[in-house]
Amino acid sequence: MSTPDNATLRDLAAAYALGALSREEARAFEAFLATSPETQREVDEFRETAALLALGSEAELPSPELRGRVQAAIAATKEQGLAVRTPAAPRALALARRAAWPPLAWVGLAAALLAAVGLGVRTRTLGREIATRDSAIAELERRVDELGQGVFDRDAILAAVLDRDVKLVQLTASGNPDPAIQVFWNRARNTALLNATGLKPAPPGRTYQLWWIRDGKPVPSVTFDIDAAGAGLVKGVSVPTDGELSAAAVTEEPAGGSQQPTSPILLVGALPKS
Amino acid sequence: MGAFSYAPAGSRLDACDMHSAGSLSPAADRELVARAATGDERAMSDLYDRYGTVLYAVAYRVVGQRADAEEVVVEAFTQAWRDASRFEAARGSVAAWLTMIARSRALDLVRARGRRDKLAARAALSGLDAGPAPSAGENPADRAEDDERRRMVRQAIEALSPPQRQAIELAFFEGLSQSEIAARLNEPLGTVKTRVRLGMQKLRESLRPYFFERVT
Numbered sequence: 001m002s003t004p005d006n007a008t009l010r011d012l013a014a015a016y017a018l019g020a021l022s023r024e025e026a027r028a029f030e031a032f033l034a035t036s037p038e039t040q041r042e043v044d045e046f047r048e049t050a051a052l053l054a055l056g057s058e059a060e061l062p063s064p065e066l067r068g069r070v071q072a073a074i075a076a077t078k079e080q081g082l083a084v085r086t087p088a089a090p091r092a093l094a095l096a097r098r099a100a101w102p103p104l105a106w107v108g109l110a111a112a113l114l115a116a117v118g119l120g121v122r123t124r125t126l127g128r129e130i131a132t133r134d135s136a137i138a139e140l141e142r143r144v145d146e147l148g149q150g151v152f153d154r155d156a157i158l159a160a161v162l163d164r165d166v167k168l169v170q171l172t173a174s175g176n177p178d179p180a181i182q183v184f185w186n187r188a189r190n191t192a193l194l195n196a197t198g199l200k201p202a203p204p205g206r207t208y209q210l211w212w213i214r215d216g217k218p219v220p221s222v223t224f225d226i227d228a229a230g231a232g233l234v235k236g237v238s239v240p241t242d243g244e245l246s247a248a249a250v251t252e253e254p255a256g257g258s259q260q261p262t263s264p265i266l267l268v269g270a271l272p273k274s
Numbered sequence: 275m276g277a278f279s280y281a282p283a284g285s286r287l288d289a290c291d292m293h294s295a296g297s298l299s300p301a302a303d304r305e306l307v308a309r310a311a312t313g314d315e316r317a318m319s320d321l322y323d324r325y326g327t328v329l330y331a332v333a334y335r336v337v338g339q340r341a342d343a344e345e346v347v348v349e350a351f352t353q354a355w356r357d358a359s360r361f362e363a364a365r366g367s368v369a370a371w372l373t374m375i376a377r378s379r380a381l382d383l384v385r386a387r388g389r390r391d392k393l394a395a396r397a398a399l400s401g402l403d404a405g406p407a408p409s410a411g412e413n414p415a416d417r418a419e420d421d422e423r424r425r426m427v428r429q430a431i432e433a434l435s436p437p438q439r440q441a442i443e444l445a446f447f448e449g450l451s452q453s454e455i456a457a458r459l460n461e462p463l464g465t466v467k468t469r470v471r472l473g474m475q476k477l478r479e480s481l482r483p484y485f486f487e488r489v490t
Contacts, residue, residue: 044365047370050446051328054328054377055427056427056430074315132345132349138383138385162289181304
């Protein structure tokens, strides 16, 4: 399977914002997105665009009661941490009270009407409860899907690391075993997976950048961020195919990355010769 | 008018509470979300006042029925309440965040019920599931400003070629992937991808002045 290039991936920004990518496309795009602030900005703009689409359709406004239902649902969630319950319509109770005063002859009819109204209200309430439960089930399904996605991602990483064509390159700081970066270089596919540990998050406005050393000169590669735990992972890093690669190195650069290193090398490791 | 033109309950969407780029207050929105994250329920009421009708509009368009759309709005605001602490201001506006939650919940509801034929939606859009009449209590100036904004959004959508509009609407309102759209329309996948990309680029250029929040 070929790896899409960055231009191809950038073209997916609009579809990503619309939620129109397949799972595989979305995964590849998100890995690329983590390395491209410019594309992230595009995605943000397309999200704002998509959010306006709702205003292009004819629709009525919600009922005046909806605000109260939202407030009640949030209060219920706050107090109980449970799913939302829709309050029953008070109209049935009012009708029940009114039914008490008619003459005897009307009692039967009133009772029948009351039963009909009550049945209608009950049906509506049940309908709302079913809708609420449907939504809760859908939410659970979404979370299961997310968990499944996480497992799938880990499997994909494991497969990428264990591929027979992969060579491990260890990038270290001089005289310091921690931090460290592992570069899993798939020489058959010309891609790499970067796994960083023990790095401090870059200062505000700064980022880490990977460099390939080709024919003795640095070739800019991806930028990446480090989380609070000191870890970072970048998948699908492109590896130059022309020239002789001798090493990989990491520097700290201004946000967005540089075309040439602007600071000393922090970590470096030699690449195995082919 | 202020940052928002809240449409009184019972009025039509023409008086939608979307704000203009010139008067928006994204900082106030973010403050509301931050307050919600600390457990302030009133912040959610304020967010409903600002965006309830927008969320209802997207929910209604997806599910096609008033009762379902309202249920989606309840679910969306409840989820926003639960997830408020995870809102990332750097990733876009509060309005876009809420809208996307509502869209997801609406699509979940449709999927859960296997109601993807859109018949209900079409019936509703034809007026068979009509709502209340316009309110008499609106401020005419607010109404005119909102009408203008809404008109611009419609105009931008209508300026798309019909295939572009169709592809984007299938993606956004029916939750179809580009591959699924291609299969549904019996068109090559590449053609669908191009329509989505070019259509969204065109919309973005037209609607940038009307974004809920400027992207920097």
